[in-house]
Amino acid sequence: MATNTTTERTLAPAPAPSARDRLLDAAEALIYAGGIHATGVDAIVKQSGTARKSFYTHFESKDALVAAALERRDERWMNWFIAGTQRRGTTARKRLLGMFDVLREWFASQDFHGCAFLNAAGEIAFADDPIRVVAREHKEHLLAFVRTQCDEFVAESNGDAKRAARLSRQWLVLLDGAIAVALVSGEPDAALDAQAAAQTLIDVPSIGKRDASASNKASRQSSSKPPPSRRTAT
CATH class of the missing domain: 1.10.357.10 (Tetracycline Repressor, domain 2)
Structure with missing residues (x-):
């Protein structure tokens, strides 16, 4: 009997996320909700369901993660x-x-x-x-x-x-x-x-153009006026 390979491929379960992906998922979720400094490596490892060794295998530090x-x-x-x-x-x-x-x-x-x-x-x-x-x-x-x-x-x-x-x-x-x-x-x-x-x-x-035009016009008018006399009134 012929096997429907297309259907089998469609129904095949998706591969489980890697330890690295699970660490990334956990880090993103926890840090987005609570902040970087408030989230420790232990919490990330625990939520990811991985071993702490996996963390150091894939990332050199928490900041790198x-x-x-x-x-x-x-x-x-x-x-x-x-x-x-x-x-x-x-x-x-x-x-x-x-x-x-x-x-x-x-x-x-x-x-x-x-x-x-x-x-x-x-x-x-x-x-x-x-x-x-x-x-x-x-x-x-x-x-x-x-x-x-x-x-x-x-x-x-x-x-x-x-x-x-x-x-x-x-x-x-x-x-x-x-x-x-x-x-x-x-x-x-x-x-x-x-x-x-x-x-x-x-x-x-x-x-913005009108404001700039008005400013330029005022500047030109100001510059066209003669400077005030420095002579004192007598």
Whole structure:
């Protein structure tokens, strides 16, 4: 009797996670929920279900484990955020504003504890620490993705191409600001407040130009006036 190998492969159980993966899973979960300094190696080993020897086999230190866990989270989080953003619309404007809807869903989830990378960076004093480096690289990855959407938005709206770089940096501030406010306040709608500010930012681009124009005009008027006389009244 012929064997249905396709069905057998489909029904075959997935391979069990390796000891290294279990350590990474445990480290990420515990550190995200409780912080780096509050989480010890023993707790990570216990939750992972591995032997302490496995920890030293795969990682030279707790910091190395944390950095590796954050690197893996960066890839997974970015894939999730990009996919969610892409589903929000067919235009760059809809996708940019839709980023805040994606965040709101995250904020409303039971396991939301803020940005793991901002949290980690806040616990590490030195800028060149591997953990801080991973956190900084995550923000660079996020900014790069936002920049692609800003480039498309500027092209769609026939705007100044130079605006995209500034807009992407401002957008990152709004995204991170929404995450921070949602963490502290416990209010998922912080994402909608940031979205409203973002909408103003892209729909009223001339505000900054008017302010700059007014400032330049005032400067020119001031410089065109003759300097005050130094003669004293007699």
